[in-house]
Amino acid sequence: MHLDVLDLRNFYYRETLGRNTQKAIRNELVKLWPNVKGQTVVGFGFAVPLLRPFLTEARRVIGLMPGPQGVMPWPSGGKNVAVLCEETLWPIETGQIDRLVVMHGLETSENPSALLDEIWRTLGPGGKVVFVVPNRAGVWSRSDKTPFGYGRPYSLGQLEAQLRRHEFVVEKAMSALYQPPSQSAMWRRVSGALEKLGHYLPFVTAGGVLIVEASKHLAAPTRPGLSERVSKPLHALEGIAGTAAESAREQS
Numbered sequence: 273m274h275l276d277v278l279d280l281r282n283f284y285y286r287e288t289l290g291r292n293t294q295k296a297i298r299n300e301l302v303k304l305w306p307n308v309k310g311q312t313v314v315g316f317g318f319a320v321p322l323l324r325p326f327l328t329e330a331r332r333v334i335g336l337m338p339g340p341q342g343v344m345p346w347p348s349g350g351k352n353v354a355v356l357c358e359e360t361l362w363p364i365e366t367g368q369i370d371r372l373v374v375m376h377g378l379e380t381s382e383n384p385s386a387l388l389d390e391i392w393r394t395l396g397p398g399g400k401v402v403f404v405v406p407n408r409a410g411v412w413s414r415s416d417k418t419p420f421g422y423g424r425p426y427s428l429g430q431l432e433a434q435l436r437r438h439e440f441v442v443e444k445a446m447s448a449l450y451q452p453p454s455q456s457a458m459w460r461r462v463s464g465a466l467e468k469l470g471h472y473l474p475f476v477t478a479g480g481v482l483i484v485e486a487s488k489h490l491a492a493p494t495r496p497g498l499s500e501r502v503s504k505p506l507h508a509l510e511g512i513a514g515t516a517a518e519s520a521r522e523q524s
Contacts, residue, residue, distance in 0.1 A: 274380045275376060277342035284318075290418075298324075305326075315333075316338075320335040322404075338357065364394045372401040373401075374402070399487065407482045410478070410480040428484070439489045451480075
């Protein structure tokens, strides 16, 4: 079940914990995609807090927000690029997306398999998608104080298996949000240091969210018949045709 867009907006833009959260995840995303010049960058779910660094560089930025969640204008003070859409029927032509970010989209989807099919359809050749999902082993998925405490949390193995079933190839996996999901001023003061320290810890157990980058896998084209010529074919049956023809002539 999708969260309400107003609750998501309030968390990411009006709460200190939410602002720290978007900064920590956005920093990892920018490291993954340092150059998006001339590309189409799309976010699905509530991924717009992560897309701002790409507004000036990308050819086009689009924020897709599913109907059950609702939509809000974004970015603030600029030309709106946010669009309300069906969860599994996006207003985007096949193969048009170069970079896609999915946050608060997969774990809250009522039909994740159909959603992954739609992601596959709209992602272009060589395109990449980043999924930001609650880490099943982390403390963030066990607290309802943040949006990552809702929906289905994932282990890394579960997410990788689901992506493979839909013909995605996992390229990179990492984690973020090593700070506790607390509004305490003490934790806010040390949040930056905790994020840096967290990179030295086992990411599958320590981080609050998993960040997984995957690419669209295209199977190699196949052709009918044998893929290679047989260098020394057997000729065991070649004499049968000649013998049959000779018998037919004698009978006639």
